[in-house]
Amino acid sequence: xxxxxxxxxxxxxxxxxxxxxxxxxxxxxxxxxxxxxxxxxxxxxxxxxxxxxxxxxxxxxxxxxxxxxxxxxxxxxxxxxxxxxxxxxxxxxxxxxxxxxxxxxxxxxxxxxxxxxxxxxxxxxxxxxxxxxxxxxxxxxxxxxxxxxxx
Numbered sequence: 787x788x789x790x791x792x793x794x795x796x797x798x799x800x801x802x803x804x805x806x807x808x809x810x811x812x813x814x815x816x817x818x819x820x821x822x823x824x825x826x827x828x829x830x831x832x833x834x835x836x837x838x839x840x841x842x843x844x845x846x847x848x849x850x851x852x853x854x855x856x857x858x859x860x861x862x863x864x865x866x867x868x869x870x871x872x873x874x875x876x877x878x879x880x881x882x883x884x885x886x887x888x889x890x891x892x893x894x895x896x897x898x899x900x901x902x903x904x905x906x907x908x909x910x911x912x913x914x915x916x917x918x919x920x921x922x923x924x925x926x927x928x929x930x931x932x933x934x935x936x937x
Contacts, residue, residue, distance in 0.1 A: 872922035
């Protein structure tokens with residue numbers, strides 16, 4: 787068995803078009819495909835392809851009935867906590883993308899900073915925002931993990 791990488795992460799959007807706009811304008815995702823599937827009450831679904839052309843975000847409308855971990859939050863203020871904690875994107879410049887995300891409706895979670903993790907020390911420059919849809923998104927500059935060769 788050979789795993790090639792992460793294929794996609796699925797998001798159920800309270801504001802479908804707004805969610806598509808956020809990920810395309812802030813992170814440069816492109817629309818790869820759009821569909822509906824009445825069997826699962828999916829009126830709108832899209833696969834957004836990341837700038838690297840490999841990983842995707844699958845966006846579903848708010849009424850779609852799809853397999854999900856945990857329960858759906860009843861209100862926008864309620865937090866439904868499940869196993870998935872956040873999405874993380876490698877970015878070229880944390881401060882720039884953090885500000886760009888805020889301009890497109892994200893709200894601050896953790897301002898840009900540099901963390902020192904573990905031994906040997908690993909420096910991680912990151913920030914966190916809440917997307918307009920509510921996902922927690924980590925923005926981080928590329929990290930070289932000791933002992934893992936770069937392709």
